[in-house]
Amino acid sequence: DQQVKQxxxxxxxxxxxxxxxxxxxxxxxxxxxxxxxxxxxEGPTFxxxxxxxxxKNEDGRFTVFLNKSAKHLxxxxxxxxxxxxxxxxxxxxxxxxxxxxxxxxxxxIKP
Amino acid sequence: xxxxxxxxxxxxxxxxxxxxxxxxxxxxxxTTMFWYRQFPKQSLMLMATSNEGSKATYEQGVEKxxxxxxxxxxxxxxxxxxxxxxxxxxxxxxxxxxxxTSSPDQETQYFGPGTRLLVL
Numbered sequence: 584d585q586q587v588k589q590x591x592x593x594x595x596x597x598x599x600x601x602x603x604x605x606x607x608x609x610x611x612x613x614x615x616x617x618x619x620x621x622x623x624x625e626g627p628t629f630x631x632x633x634x635x636x637x638x639k640n641e642d643g644r645f646t647v648f649l650n651k652s653a654k655h656l657x658x659x660x661x662x663x664x665x666x667x668x669x670x671x672x673x674x675x676x677x678x679x680x681x682x683x684x685x686x687x688x689x690x691x692i693k694p
Numbered sequence: 695x696x697x698x699x700x701x702x703x704x705x706x707x708x709x710x711x712x713x714x715x716x717x718x719x720x721x722x723x724x725t726t727m728f729w730y731r732q733f734p735k736q737s738l739m740l741m742a743t744s745n746e747g748s749k750a751t752y753e754q755g756v757e758k759x760x761x762x763x764x765x766x767x768x769x770x771x772x773x774x775x776x777x778x779x780x781x782x783x784x785x786x787x788x789x790x791x792x793x794x795t796s797s798p799d800q801e802t803q804y805f806g807p808g809t810r811l812l813v814l
Contacts, residue, residue, distance in 0.1 A: 619805075626700070626787045626805035627738070672737065682728075682803060686737045 586610045587675050589685035597693050602660040604688050606673030609654065613675040617682070618647060618658045621670045630671075631658070660690075668692045697721055698790050700806035707778055708814055715773045715809045717788030723768035724790035728803060729761070732785045744771050778813040785810050 588607045596602045606616075614635040619627035633640040633647045633656065640647050646659045660667055673685040697720040707713050717727055726745050730738040742758075744750040744765035752758045760782075762774040771790075775782055789803040 624785065624808065624810060626698075626789075626808045629804065682740075684737045 585686075586613075587673055587683045587685040589671075589673055589688045591688050592686070593689040593691065595691045595693060596663050598665060599662045602658075602663045602667065602690055602692070604658040604660075604671050604673075604690065606656050606658075606685050607654060608656075608675050608683075610675070610677065610683070611654070612677040613683070615676050616647070616649060616656050617674045617676075618645075619672045619674060620667075621672060621687070627672060663690075663692045665692050665694060698724075698788065698804045698806040700788055700809050702809060703807060704810045704812075706812045706814065709779055710777055712774055712776045713778055713811060715775075715786055715788075715811075717771045717773070717790070717806050719769045719790040719792075719804070722790075722792045722804075724771075724792060725768065726791040727765055727771035728789045728791075729763060729771075729773050730787045730789065732787060732808075738787065741773075775811065778811070780813045783811055783813045 586609050617632040618630040620630050621627040631642050631645045631647050633649050638649050644660055649656045668691050670687045670689045672687045674682040676682050699718045699720055701716045705713055728743050729741045731741050732738050740753050741756045742750045742752045742763050744763045746765045746768050750763035760776055765771040785808050787805055787808040789805045791803050
């Protein structure tokens with residue numbers, strides 16, 4: 584049973600436009616959510632996180648939105664740049680130590 | 695940001711040999727380190743969680759006698775793949791969670807660059 588789902592395996596966006604990556608979860612005990620970016624053959628890099636007491640967190644071009652009632656979060660990247668092309672993983676935790684990972688979404692930024 | 699290193703970055707070994715991978719937190723102390731394995735085109739799979747000074751906790755289906763984990767200090771954890779076989783070939787990634795930082799940073803894991811293991 585997948586507790587964290589990223590239903591889009593890939594997403595293609597024009598450079599300069601907004602990229603929106605989505606993530607759904609089923610466990611209502613999750614209270615902290617994270618987004619990681621991963622290039623091939625490298626470890627994931629932490630991007631941005633959000634606590635369940637917030638509904639939005641912004642850091643430069645990256646904004647994460649959390650809708651607890653819908654059990655849905657999204658990562659917005661604006662404007663999208665070629666270097667943003669990577670696989671993005673959504674992860675969640677219930678204040679334990681283990682991250683529950685989504686399957687990832689491959690973002691392709693077209694010039 | 696916090697830095698985690700892994701060594702070696704790439705290793706090729708013969709079937710039957712053992713390989714040790716080191717994971718170090720360079721600028722922070724990590725009470726908890728995690729070992730992941732990534733299969734091609736799949737998400738990260740948590741193999742085990744190690745806490746400094748205690749035995750690692752392995753996920754279901756992960757052989758503890760095959761993947762030996764030692765968390766000897768607050769900055770070093772090692773994963774030893776014993777009697778490696780070609781099916782152990784994979785990309786192994788460690789992560790570390792900082793000690794003593796206030797929430798929400800304590801929830802964030804910092805990842806190493808990964809180690810690609812190829813068993814011939």
